[in-house]
Amino acid sequence: MRRLAFVSPVPPAATGIADYAADVLWLLAPRYQIDVFHDQAAPDRARLPATVGLHHHSTLAERHADHQYDLSVHQMGNGPAHDFVYEALVRVPGLLVLHDLVLHHARGRMFLESPAARAYAADPGRPAAREAAEAEIAGYAAEVRHGYPAQAGRLVPAYLGTTGLLLPYAYPLFRLPVESSRLVAVHNEFMAAAVSDEVPAAEVVRIPMPIEPVAVAPGAVQALRARYGIAPGDFVVGTFGLVTREKRVETVARAVARAAASRPGLRLLVVGPAADGQALHARLGALGAGERAIVTGRVPMADLAAHIELSDAVVHLRYPTARETSAALLRVLAQGRPTVMADLEHLADVPMDAVVRADVADEEGEVTRAILRLAESPSLRERLGRAARAFVAREHAPARAAEAYAAAIERAIARPDPVSRAWPAHWAALAGRP
């Protein structure tokens, strides 16, 4: 049986990729002997197969030296839960599963929010603080220069001098991890094309995200309706996932408030952890959706499907986006919910007849009209739900994902380690190839 090192955050880490990793481990565990390498104080053992080993990431190189793994699989995303994966993927190159095309925010933060860099930011007039931060700034600049040699001269000072979020989206900064891997796996065609365009030598494969519908106990939805005080004629518009600026909950709230002017009985259901629930409620109130909003916060995975089915329609907006395939969206589609989603290029894989697409140039208006149309047409809702369910069953069946993973793993094992390039010095040093 092949031995895999699986480098990833795992539950209960505050990232959807941890849940994804658990799902994938259950699919791979029967076929491979797997050691999971993480960076957490207390991984949730119960969420993982009993056969997988759990180790701190700092032991990966040593374990690999003692007894070579056939392949190391690295789950990479644009959040702080993945900081430790960089070193692992350089030291033990393997299969890079790239969840987010954009890694710039995370990588920038790792360099520019180090203690020394923070001290410099707090007191930029002090030459000593500047000197202390220079190593970090130089490391960041070197990586940007490697990814974008023509733009780095302007990009680095601009990034250092701004507080905005959008700039890094235009410069995703994935070249180094891609160049340092044997094979890259992504979840959508857009990302596959983007990686190939920027790093033509990279081998890229697509792996479907494993999602399947969850059976909801009879009466569970009715019980939730009663718990949240939803009247029989009310039409519930749900939105799911960690509440961040990118989820555009405010846009959804404005659309619900607008639609409610001509369709009374609209309710807004916000499901997902929010940094500040009270502030969110206050904001929804200011947008005119306060009285009709239900903010649940984080719900247990076991209750998620019932909350999805509680929604008569779901709105899934993302902007700006790291081009990730959203498990939250696929879960909603798997449960057969009629869904309005942002019409984004990387979501072109979702069939036209399975969702209502909202043009991002007029999201609020498009969502408002879609909600009204869905509220008035049970047959449209039924038709969309049916097509959505069929799409997920067809394209994201766990068995299909398992086969795709197995094929990618074999392909990566057969490929040689990546060749050294003119990498930044700190990166080459990590790889042991200065």
Add this chain to the structure above:
Amino acid sequence: MEEDPDLAALRARLEEEERAYAALLARLDALAALPLPAQRLPELPGKLERLNRLWAAPGPPEGGGLTGRALRKRWELFAPVFQRQTEFNGTLVQVLNSYLEETGAFHARLAEVTSVLVQYLQRVLPVMDARDRVASTLSTTRAELVLEAFDRRQESLGRRLQGLLALRDRLETVSEEVRAIRSALAADPPPPTVADGAAARAAADAQYVAFENRFRGDRDDLRERLAGYVELFADAAPVVDLGCGRGEFLELLRERGIAARGVDGNAQAAASCRERGLDVTRGDLVDFLREQPAGSLGGVFAAQVVEHLPPAVLQDALAAAHRALRAGGVLALETVNPRSVVGFHEVYLRDLTHRTPLHPDTLSFLAAAQGFTDVRVEMRSPVDPAARLQPIPADGLPPRAVEALNENAARLNALLYGPQEYVLIARR
């Protein structure tokens, strides 16, 4: 790393200014180290204390005897002089004490002022930095707003481009099919006149089917819209659907168990219906009705048909329907509502084959004129409320102005955004 020349020049200037600033601050700091008199003249407090102790003249000598008396006599002789000298000494010492106290306080104040001045100058940079950050954040926010608008537009255009590319692919496929058909026809041509006519009709029919597919919505949409009419014909079998198109309404009737037939002038549509097992004839609507035995039909239905007919043909069709229906039979004619500006502009004008916009009163009059009774009109297809003019809220505005504005908005809504279609329902 290359840097923008303008930015490099600004950075150089900033460094120069910072150097000059630091040098001046260092000079000021050095000047601020001003010693107090007590620090500069450490022997001064001791001398002052001695002066305070010595300023008074000695008193009369004490002691008895001849010598003591003689000394007192002599002291009394000089006593006025001693008294003046004592007064002079006291005043001088007081002046000196006050002067030294005042000088010390002044020097202490001067040192404090200088120290605060240095601190103030040291705060100038942080204040300028905080202002820079606020200005930078504001300009970033502006840039991000512009970038977001641009990025959204680009994303939107990207998706539209994808759609157009898919359409181009489809067009190329269809072109290939057409070329293949033409080649086949060229290889085995039918008699010229018949072939030309058939090809022209087929092309026109295909175009109209494509037109309907594009603008009337897909089959599911149309079924949903027409489903509301089924109940009208619950006891009205057999029903004839005039201009039945793709047969959506006939399917709904069949599912409800109501016997029905259709007729349509479009050969492609009629053939498509027959493929799905529907009883559809390709032919002229009026001729078809005239062929039905008098009083043999329970219902006549036509959706989006009557506006295609010239007035004389419409009158003939109404007369033929009246003849073919039995007593109590139902006539239902759905058409575009030309009283709604959006209905007229967005629905009626879009179709080149529309011949006659029919005001509801006109169609009602024509039906009644042919002998139909219980003639009534029902409005359909309301405009999306979000697309209508929105009432303004009363917040902070004069109530009468709000009322007047909202009333005007309501009137305009009725005129511009009235229901886009209506159905005339009548009985034989």
